[in-house]
Amino acid sequence: MDVIKNIFSKNIRQYAMLIALVVIMIFFQIATDGILLVPMNVTNLILQNGYVFILAIGMTLTILTGGNIDLSVGSLCALIGAIVGTLIITMKMNIVLAIILALVLAALIGMWQGFWIAYIRIPSFIVTLAGMLLFRGLTVTMLKGLTLAPFPESFQRISSGFIPDVFSGIGTSLNLTAILVGVIISVLYVIVQLKNRTRRLKSNFDVGSTTFFAIQAVVIVFVINLFFYWLASYKGIPIALVIIGVLIVVYSTFTTKTVPGRYLYAMGGNEKAAKLSGINTNKVLFFAYVNMAVLSAVAGMMFASRINSASPSAGINFELDAIGACFIGGASAYGGVGTVVGAIVGALVMGVLNNGMSILGVGSDWQMSIKGIVLLTAVAFDVVSKMKSRA
Amino acid sequence: MDEFILEMRNITKLFPGVKALDNVNLKVKSGEIHALIGENGAGKSTLMNVLSGIYPYGTYTGEIIYQGKECNFKNVKDSEKTGIGIIHQELALIPYLSIGENIFLGNERAKNQFIDWDETHAKARQLLKKVGLKEESSIQIKDIGVGKQQLVEIAKALAQNVKLLILDEPTAALNEEDSNNLLKLLLELKEDGITSILISHKLNEILRVSDYITIIRDGATIETLKKDDKDLSEDRIIKGMVGRTLTNRFPEHDSKIGEIIFEVRNWNVYDPIVDDKKVINNVSINVKRGEILGFSGLMGSGRTELAMSIFGKAYGKHISGTMIKDGKELVLKNVRQAIDNGIAYVTEDRKSAGLVLMQDIKSNISLANLNKISTRQFVDDHKEIQVAEEYRKKLRIKSSSIFQNTGNLSGGNQQKVVLSKWIFTDPEILILDEPTRGIDVGAKSEIYAIINKLADEGKSIIFISSELPEILGVCDRVYVMNKGEIVGELSRKEASQESIMKCIMKSDMEVT
Numbered sequence: 090m091d092v093i094k095n096i097f098s099k100n101i102r103q104y105a106m107l108i109a110l111v112v113i114m115i116f117f118q119i120a121t122d123g124i125l126l127v128p129m130n131v132t133n134l135i136l137q138n139g140y141v142f143i144l145a146i147g148m149t150l151t152i153l154t155g156g157n158i159d160l161s162v163g164s165l166c167a168l169i170g171a172i173v174g175t176l177i178i179t180m181k182m183n184i185v186l187a188i189i190l191a192l193v194l195a196a197l198i199g200m201w202q203g204f205w206i207a208y209i210r211i212p213s214f215i216v217t218l219a220g221m222l223l224f225r226g227l228t229v230t231m232l233k234g235l236t237l238a239p240f241p242e243s244f245q246r247i248s249s250g251f252i253p254d255v256f257s258g259i260g261t262s263l264n265l266t267a268i269l270v271g272v273i274i275s276v277l278y279v280i281v282q283l284k285n286r287t288r289r290l291k292s293n294f295d296v297g298s299t300t301f302f303a304i305q306a307v308v309i310v311f312v313i314n315l316f317f318y319w320l321a322s323y324k325g326i327p328i329a330l331v332i333i334g335v336l337i338v339v340y341s342t343f344t345t346k347t348v349p350g351r352y353l354y355a356m357g358g359n360e361k362a363a364k365l366s367g368i369n370t371n372k373v374l375f376f377a378y379v380n381m382a383v384l385s386a387v388a389g390m391m392f393a394s395r396i397n398s399a400s401p402s403a404g405i406n407f408e409l410d411a412i413g414a415c416f417i418g419g420a421s422a423y424g425g426v427g428t429v430v431g432a433i434v435g436a437l438v439m440g441v442l443n444n445g446m447s448i449l450g451v452g453s454d455w456q457m458s459i460k461g462i463v464l465l466t467a468v469a470f471d472v473v474s475k476m477k478s479r480a
Numbered sequence: 481m482d483e484f485i486l487e488m489r490n491i492t493k494l495f496p497g498v499k500a501l502d503n504v505n506l507k508v509k510s511g512e513i514h515a516l517i518g519e520n521g522a523g524k525s526t527l528m529n530v531l532s533g534i535y536p537y538g539t540y541t542g543e544i545i546y547q548g549k550e551c552n553f554k555n556v557k558d559s560e561k562t563g564i565g566i567i568h569q570e571l572a573l574i575p576y577l578s579i580g581e582n583i584f585l586g587n588e589r590a591k592n593q594f595i596d597w598d599e600t601h602a603k604a605r606q607l608l609k610k611v612g613l614k615e616e617s618s619i620q621i622k623d624i625g626v627g628k629q630q631l632v633e634i635a636k637a638l639a640q641n642v643k644l645l646i647l648d649e650p651t652a653a654l655n656e657e658d659s660n661n662l663l664k665l666l667l668e669l670k671e672d673g674i675t676s677i678l679i680s681h682k683l684n685e686i687l688r689v690s691d692y693i694t695i696i697r698d699g700a701t702i703e704t705l706k707k708d709d710k711d712l713s714e715d716r717i718i719k720g721m722v723g724r725t726l727t728n729r730f731p732e733h734d735s736k737i738g739e740i741i742f743e744v745r746n747w748n749v750y751d752p753i754v755d756d757k758k759v760i761n762n763v764s765i766n767v768k769r770g771e772i773l774g775f776s777g778l779m780g781s782g783r784t785e786l787a788m789s790i791f792g793k794a795y796g797k798h799i800s801g802t803m804i805k806d807g808k809e810l811v812l813k814n815v816r817q818a819i820d821n822g823i824a825y826v827t828e829d830r831k832s833a834g835l836v837l838m839q840d841i842k843s844n845i846s847l848a849n850l851n852k853i854s855t856r857q858f859v860d861d862h863k864e865i866q867v868a869e870e871y872r873k874k875l876r877i878k879s880s881s882i883f884q885n886t887g888n889l890s891g892g893n894q895q896k897v898v899l900s901k902w903i904f905t906d907p908e909i910l911i912l913d914e915p916t917r918g919i920d921v922g923a924k925s926e927i928y929a930i931i932n933k934l935a936d937e938g939k940s941i942i943f944i945s946s947e948l949p950e951i952l953g954v955c956d957r958v959y960v961m962n963k964g965e966i967v968g969e970l971s972r973k974e975a976s977q978e979s980i981m982k983c984i985m986k987s988d989m990e991v992t
Contacts, residue, residue: 288862294869348850348857355847358836365794365825365833366848366901367816425838 106418106434106467113438117445124448125441128322136248136395138440139329140166140388144411145418145432146340147384151377153344153353155360155424157213158412159381161202161220166389166404167228169195173390174237174399177244184244192386198224199382200375207374221408229401238398248395250328263318264325271317275310282306329391336384341429353377357424413460414439417467438463484545485510485644485675491530491542493523495918500526501540502699508644508692513666513676515686518696519721519948524679525569527696528646532566533559546644565637566646571629573621573636580604580617583636607635611665627658634665645669646677651685652780663689681778683714683985695720714985715978722948722977730953731925733932737956738769741940742909747801749789749964759785759796761964767909767940772931774955775944776980782964783944784828787911791825792818805909819848824907826898828914828944830891834898837887841879842868844886844897849905871900875930892923899930910934911942916950928954948977962987 117125124130144162151157169191176187198220205216239245256265282302289296296302320326344350355363356370363370388407393399418435420427439460446456486508493501501523508514516524529535531544533553544551546562553559556566573582580601589599604617613631615624621632630650637645647666651659659682666676666689680686686693693705695717702720705712749760760782767773775783788795790803792815803810805821812818818825827833835844845868846853853863868882875896879889886897895915902910912931916924931954935941945951951958958975960968960983968983 289865292862292866294865346858346861348854348859351843351847351850351859354839354843355836358838359832361833362827362836363847365791365815365827367792367814367819368847369814369816425836 105470106431106438109467110434110438110441113441113445117441117448121445121448125445126319128319130444130448131316131319132323132327134440134444135330135333136327137444138436139248139333139395140392140407141410141414141436141440142333142433143336143384143388143391144407145414145436146336146429147381148411148415149418149420149427149429149432150340150344150353151213151381152412152415152420152422153357153424153427154374154377155357156422157206157374157377157424158217158408159202159213159220159378160217160408161224162381162385162388162411163404163407163409164221164224164228165195165198165382165385166392166407167401168198168224168231169386169389170393170399170403171228171231171237171401173244173393174240175231177240178237178399184241188390191390192383195382195386196379199379202382203375203378206378207371213378228403232399232401234401236398236400240394240397245394245397246328247332248327248329248391251324252326252328252331254325262322264321264323267317267321267325270326271314271321274317275313278309278313279306332387332391336387337429337433344429349373349376354425357421357426359425410436410439413464417464419471421471422468435467483510484508485547486531487545488527488531489543489545491527491540491544493526493530493535493540500699501530503542504696504699504701506694506701507704508675508677511670511673511675512691513670513678513689515690515693516677516679516696517681517683517686517693517717517721519946522696522721523699524696525648526699528566528648528677528679531559532556532564532646560640563641563643564646565640565642565644567630567633567637567648567650569648569652571626571633573629573632575622576620578618578620579608579615579624579632582621582632583607583617583639585636587640603639604635607638610638611635612661625658627654627661630654630658630662631665634669642674644675644677646679648679649681650678651680651682659685682988683717684988686717687712687714693717697721718978718981722981730950731929731932733935733954735770735772735935735956737771738938740766741769741806742767743804744790745802745804747786747789748799749785749796750798752795752797755797759964760789763801763964763966765959765966767942769940770935770938771957772935772941772943772955774951774958774975775942775961776948776951776958777946777961778984779946781961783961784913785964786961787825787913787942787944790818791815791823791911794818794825819905819907822906822908823911824848824902824905824909825911826902826913826915828917830894830898835886835894838885840883840885841872841877841889841897842882845871845900845904848901852904867904868900871904875900876926890919890923892919892926895919895923895927896930899927903934907939909940909942911944913944914946915943916945916947924950948980951975951980952977960984
């Protein structure tokens with residue numbers, strides 16, 4: 090029992106938000122007469138919020154370094170959209186080449202911002218506010234204020250394509266590939282967890298009760314399979330989901346399992362101590378912003394593909410969605426605390442709220458207000474619970 | 481009989497694990513300059529913080545009688561109202577406000593919440609004249625030197641009709657001329673009937689101006705000396721300050737000292753912010769294998785700056801000089817290189833620079849040497865847990881598990897985590913900066929034992945401490961530092977509290 094308590098108190102923010110997410114989903118499921126979790130809507134939810142997931146991953150990294158946010162990501166999304174639009178639509182460039190070029194350009198832009206923030210130590214708020222204006226201006230200039238459309242179909246597939254069903258024609262409306270992928274992922278998950286547990290047991294380490302471990306595994310396996318069943322009942326696995334899924338796994342592993350990932354947390358937790366431990370904190374901060382720009386490019390292209398155009402007004406307020414998702418997901422505004430998975434949960438909370446309220450016909454004015462309240466409540470909860478634990 | 485303006489009776493103040501003040505009594509007569517003297521950590525500042533309400537009534541026991549009445553100050557504002565003004569070592573002025581604004585900060589000359597600027601500056605000018613500061617009251621604090629800022633602090637206290645002025649090491653950061661001015665001002669204020677309590681390490685200054693000298697040692701008042709006592713001298717004061725008998729607080733240890741392993745020659749370091757301020761002046765030192773080398777000196781003598789500048793230029797600018805390790809010249813560009821070359825530095829400020837308090841014990845221990853437990857940049861969690869468990873047992877870190885956040889540990893256990901972190905980097909030269917500051921006696925001896933063991937393993941220990949007894953109890957050889965220079969090198973036999981203090985005093989005299 091103590092173990093459970095310990096795990097809960099240690100990850101209370103994430104568990105609390107996960108529970109809040111489930112409660113919100115149940116609420117809208119009932120309020121919308123079951124429309125929320127209709128297979129088509131589940132897929133839509135992911136496609137609609139794809140860009141938030143990706144931006145929130147990058148934003149988690151910058152926030153970890155010490156509460157540094159990036160206000161320029163929305164404008165950068167628009168700029169990258171304009172660049173690939175110009176390259177592909179106007180200049181008829183090869184799509185793969187255009188995407189690579191866009192990613193490289195984004196990295197250069199990230200270096201520009203990272204240089205001012207990490208080496209000259211201008212507050213990130215100011216540098217990225219400048220970037221927000223600069224990149225938006227460049228976007229409008231580049232597009233001459235007009236919208237470029239349409240993209241060739243192959244580019245549209247980034248956001249609207251699905252993994253083809255290798256078992257099609259067997260005579261079921263279910264997408265069996267999706268089901269199979271769900272099963273494979275569940276098996277992999279269980280294997281990894283068991284391996285970890287046995288290694289810990291071998292080194293004589295307290296691992297917690299078997300019952301708790303089993304319940305946890307069963308719940309997660311159930312959720313994974315339910316999710317893929319929903320996907321299978323519609324059109325299968327969206328390509329965008331594959332991109333997002335890979336990014337989540339890669340960055341989650343990066344932040345929790347690697348040396349540079351540890352440096353992010355150490356720097357945000359106490360920069361002086363990190364420096365005296367031989368960590369080049371300038372480099373860490375620089376990297377976080379280069380990475381943020383590259384992920385903004387991925388998000389920007391995914392969004393351009395979804396709206397099938399390069400628009401000068403694309404990406405407005407994206408930065409706020411991403412920052413909000415991170416803080417709802419348990420990141421600390423002072424750095425050193427937060428997880429990629431938490432940010433994804435935060436993004437889902439926002440996404441489900443948006444989607445659920447839209448289905449209910451709540452106006453966008455109210456949607457915004459409610460999102461604001463949710464953000465404040467989540468962070469207030471964090472601050473108050475910390476105050477209590479200190480007392 | 482003169483009347484006492486202040487009596488502090490049986491003041492006892494506890495910090496978690498430490499008794500900072502133990503039944504302290506202090507009597508101050510009206511209109512005198514009363515010096516308070518003692519080693520670092522003896523409890524002088526704590527006592528003054530109790531008096532000024534920084535530690536509010538109820539957090540200590542004992543009573544404060546001020547102007548014949550018992551006072552229970554809840555905060556600084558309360559004590560200020562009664563005319564007690566305290567000027568801390570670190571000045572509490574706001575750099576981007578003008579002198580006038582600072583003087584009346586929290587006490588603004590205003591009508592209906594609107595500042596009366598004419599009155600502010602006119603009154604400020606009067607006060608500045610009084611303290612002998614020839615500056616316009618409209619210039620900003622950041623544009624005047626520390627000596628002048630000190631005078632502004634006094635003007636600020638005067639603006640609040642101070643009757644009892646407490647100065648905590650006011651001349652520590654001042655040059656000779658500024659110090660003299662300040663002392664002269666104290667004597668003038670005395671003429672006006674203002675009582676002062678002066679905390680200082682500079683015995684010559686104290687002998688010059690004070691009427692009474694109270695000596696505090698280990699959180700207790702030892703004695704009060706009078707100016708006209710016949711035998712009053714610096715030696716007499718030093719005896720009072722250090723005259724404790726050494727008990728067996730230090731584990732027995734016979735060092736097996738080898739050849740010289742590390743040398744620093746003609747080392748110069750400049751302040752990172754103030755361009756032409758030399759912090760370390762032509763220092764040359766060496767340390768031998770298996771030796772515990774002490775660095776003694778007062779706060780601000782440059783020991784930390786020296787250590788950090790050696791540790792991969794973690795402090796300072798325009799660093800010059802040579803380092804030689806194992807007979808070869810060593811050039812370190814950054815901290816990483818210092819660690820990789822077998823140097824480790826345990827900071828004096830474990831909370832703000834030693835630990836990531838929001839992270840657990842395990843992550844803190846591995847932080848400086850993550851590569852050792854990683855393959856291709858992937859951290860091996862299991863190895864990390866094993867390492868952390870090993871050190872938790874070896875150094876006896878008291879905690880629920882290695883997953884406990886370091887922020888929730890006691891000072892002694894936090895220090896053990898920091899030590900673990902640096903021992904894990906497997907250094908040949910381990911620099912410890914005030915490793916026992918703020919931790920209880922039991923944990924102190926444990927840390928001495930760890931230090932001895934490391935020395936037995938052939939590591940060289942550089943041990944920086946402001947506490948003379950521990951320097952004497954632990955070290956094989958002692959360098960004495962003052963004002964950025966080495967002012968003495970004493971063998972274990974030569975070193976005593978008196979001989980170390982004399983080195984410092986002598987170098988102070990030479991400057992005069």
